[in-house]
Amino acid sequence: MNGTVFNIQRFCVNDGPGIRTTVFLKGCPLKCVWCHNPESHKAEPELMFYKNKCVNCGRCVVMCKSGCHSLCNSSHIFDRHKCIKCFECTKTNCNALEKVGHEISSDDIITEVMKDKIFYDNSGGGITVSGGEPLFQFDFLLDILKKAKAHGLHTIIETCGFTTQIRIKQISEYVDLFLFDYKETDAKLHKEFTGFDNIIILNNLKTLNSMGKSIILRCPIIPGYNDREEHFNGIANIADSMENIVHIEIEPYHSLGSAKYDSLGMNERKITLPDENDKKIWLAKICAGTRKKVLLA
Numbered sequence: 001m002n003g004t005v006f007n008i009q010r011f012c013v014n015d016g017p018g019i020r021t022t023v024f025l026k027g028c029p030l031k032c033v034w035c036h037n038p039e040s041h042k043a044e045p046e047l048m049f050y051k052n053k054c055v056n057c058g059r060c061v062v063m064c065k066s067g068c069h070s071l072c073n074s075s076h077i078f079d080r081h082k083c084i085k086c087f088e089c090t091k092t093n094c095n096a097l098e099k100v101g102h103e104i105s106s107d108d109i110i111t112e113v114m115k116d117k118i119f120y121d122n123s124g125g126g127i128t129v130s131g132g133e134p135l136f137q138f139d140f141l142l143d144i145l146k147k148a149k150a151h152g153l154h155t156i157i158e159t160c161g162f163t164t165q166i167r168i169k170q171i172s173e174y175v176d177l178f179l180f181d182y183k184e185t186d187a188k189l190h191k192e193f194t195g196f197d198n199i200i201i202l203n204n205l206k207t208l209n210s211m212g213k214s215i216i217l218r219c220p221i222i223p224g225y226n227d228r229e230e231h232f233n234g235i236a237n238i239a240d241s242m243e244n245i246v247h248i249e250i251e252p253y254h255s256l257g258s259a260k261y262d263s264l265g266m267n268e269r270k271i272t273l274p275d276e277n278d279k280k281i282w283l284a285k286i287c288a289g290t291r292k293k294v295l296l297a
């Protein structure tokens with residue numbers, strides 16, 4: 001089966017235990033205001049244009065038959081609305097234009113992942129499937145995980161949990177550990193921050209817990225959004241109420257995705273970066289409310 005990925009990263013050490021290969025699937029139903037992977041939102045491949053890397057050579061102007069690229073007074077103008085996503089202009093191989101997302105088969109993914117099997121065996125690692133939201137390409141994800149299991153791999157998915165109960169149950173058979181995002185305790189604010197409330201997500205989290213699946217609760221903390229006492233208490237309460245939540249991971253907001261917004265023609269929400277003191281305070285507050293281990297990513 002084929003699907004669309006935007007990255008396959010080998011030797012990852014922050015996506016679950018041991019050394020892992022992380023496969024990033026394209027497409028996500030949520031639109032978190034703090035997302036640092038905006039290139040993952042749409043399911044199909046997209047064109048990224050980094051204006052600051054353009055040297056105005058003009059090669060793309062010649063190659064694009066849709067007239068999207070033009071040079072005016074030594075400035076590059078890119079009219080994204082005319083783009084038919086043929087990706088001819090990326091054949092210039094310049095640093096300013098990049099096609100993000102490509103079709104690949106699950107067999108080819110497994111071949112790539114299996115290159116590092118010896119490292120997984122020595123470190124307790126395996127495959128992590130992330131996104132975007134990996135469940136967005138459900139059939140493809142299922143196919144990858146079935147094949148990974150058939151090859152004896154330890155499997156993780158990193159998910160926002162926004163899917164149907166049928167799907168979460170079906171996928172769980174092939175997943176050893178869930179990295180489950182917990183973004184906001186208040187349902188209304190969850191909708192404001194991500195586009196949907198958290199009711200479906202919480203039900204899926206409860207289902208996984210009741211099925212005995214191992215879960216790491218991943219909590220992005222975003223200044224001015226969810227860095228509130230009520231949410232810190234919510235994180236602690238949910239972790240303590242579910243015996244299969246192994247530990248909590250705090251993920252402080254960072255701005256590493258900023259340049260990507262501009263390259264995709266998207267507007268980025270301005271968010272204040274937390275300092276080290278903010279992170280220590282968050283950690284202390286969440287630790288105070290829970291019996292579970294809390295780690296700072």
Ligand code: SF4
Pocket residue numbers: 053054055056057058059060061069076092094095096097
């Ligand atoms: S986007 Fe690339 S090919 Fe086009 S003018 Fe800039 S550097 Fe040249």
Ligand code: SF4
Pocket residue numbers: 047063064065066067068069082083084085086087088089090
């Ligand atoms: S992807 Fe195709 S249509 Fe879009 S700018 Fe490049 S060459 Fe033009």
Ligand code: SF4
Pocket residue numbers: 028029030031032034035036037038040131132133160
């Ligand atoms: S769920 Fe993850 S990938 Fe999707 S919008 Fe939110 S942060 Fe981005």
